[in-house]
Structure formats: C-alpha cells, structure tokens
Amino acid sequence: xxxxxxxxxxxxxxxxxxxxxxxxxxxxxxxxxxxxxxxxxxxxxxxxxxxxxxxxxxxxxxxxxxxxxxxxxxxxxxxxxxxxxxxxxxxxxxxxxxxxxxxxxxxxxxxxxxxxxxxxxxxxxxxxxxxxxxxxxxxxxxxxxxxxxxxxxxxx
Numbered sequence: 001x002x003x004x005x006x007x008x009x010x011x012x013x014x015x016x017x018x019x020x021x022x023x024x025x026x027x028x029x030x031x032x033x034x035x036x037x038x039x040x041x042x043x044x045x046x047x048x049x050x051x052x053x054x055x056x057x058x059x060x061x062x063x064x065x066x067x068x069x070x071x072x073x074x075x076x077x078x079x080x081x082x083x084x085x086x087x088x089x090x091x092x093x094x095x096x097x098x099x100x101x102x103x104x105x106x107x108x109x110x111x112x113x114x115x116x117x118x119x120x121x122x123x124x125x126x127x128x129x130x131x132x133x134x135x136x137x138x139x140x141x142x143x144x145x146x147x148x149x150x151x152x153x154x155x156x
Contacts, residue, residue: 001070001077008065011058011080018079028079029108032086033100039087040095048091052139055084056132064128074131081135085111088139092146099146099156106145110138 002009004016013019020027039047059080067073086107093103114122114134118141122134149156 002066006066006069008062008069011062012066012075012078014079014083018077024076024079025082025111026108028082029086029104029111031079032083032090033104035083036087036090036100040090044095045091048087052084052087052091052136055080055087056136059084059132060128062128063131067127067131073126078131081132082107082111084132085135085139085142088136089142089146092143094146094150094156096156102149102156103142103146106142107139110141111135114138115141 001019004010004013010016014028014031017027017031018024035051036048039051043050062080063074063078066078067075086104089103089107090100093099110118111134118134118137121130121137124130125133146156
C-alpha cells in the first residue's frame with residue numbers, strides 16, 4: 001500500500017475510499033454519487049460526461065503510477081475507475097432517486113459480471129488504461145440499459 005501523501009495514491013484510492021476493508025469497488029461507486037449530484041445540479045448530463053472523461057484521464061495516470069509503485073497491476077484499493085464509470089452511467093440517467101439507484105445497481109452489476117468486452121479489456125489491457133477501460137465499458141453498458149429503458153417508456 002502506498003501512502004496517501006502521494007497524489008497518485010490519493011486519487012487512485014479516491015481519497016482513501018478504496019481502503020475500505022470489504023467491497024472497495026462498491027464504496028468507490030457510492031463515493032461517486034455525491035460528486036455526481038453536485039455536478040448534475042451545476043452542469044447536468046454534459047457536466048457528468050465531462051467529469052467522467054476527465055476522471056478517466058486522471059485515472060489512467062493515477063492507476064498507472066500507483067500500480068508501478070506497488071508492483072500490482074490492478075490493486076483492489078484503486079477505485080478511481082469505479083468513480084469514472086459510475087459518473088458515465090449517471091450522465092445517461094434521469095435525475096431522480098429511482099434513476100440514480102438503477103444507475104448504481106446497473107454499474108455494479110456490469111462491473112462485477114464483466115460481460116464482453118469488459119472481460120476482454122480487463123484481461124488484455126494493462127497499466128492505468130487496463131484498470132480504467134473495463135469500468136468505462138461497464139459504465140457504457142449501464143448507460144445503454146438506462147437509455148433503452150427510457151426508449152421503452154420506462155420512467156425512472
């Protein structure tokens with residue numbers, strides 16, 4: 001474990017959230033929700049999408065540096081990938097409690113199950129890109145389900 005005094009560790013663990021003793025990915029996804037709420041209030045869906053992409057870029061660097069420093073390619077305490085992926089789903093989600101609960105659950109489902117191409121990205125990409133890519137794909141899957149439900153007339 002790398003000290004949180006290092007900027008890469010602080011960001012990679014999302015300010016220490018990834019140090020939760022159990023289910024750090026779930027805690028990382030949950031930690032994205034207050035940030036997402038603030039962004040949604042200030043800038044709506046475009047702001048959430050922009051934040052997701054900005055955190056993706058930061059995450060590639062932070063996860064890569066953290067992994068290099070610890071010698072572990074995808075440490076469980078790195079949760080910045082969950083934050084970026086969760087914000088991506090939220091960008092496609094109605095700003096309602098039910099919508100956000102669905103977005104949270106869908107993202108966690110796809111992040112855990114890793115359907116193709118998430119599983120491919122998880123196995124074949126390395127470094128910070130590998131850490132971040134499968135979660136962004138899981139976020140895209142969640143967003144597609146949310147959009148598909150809206151197209152079918154399901155209101156969240």
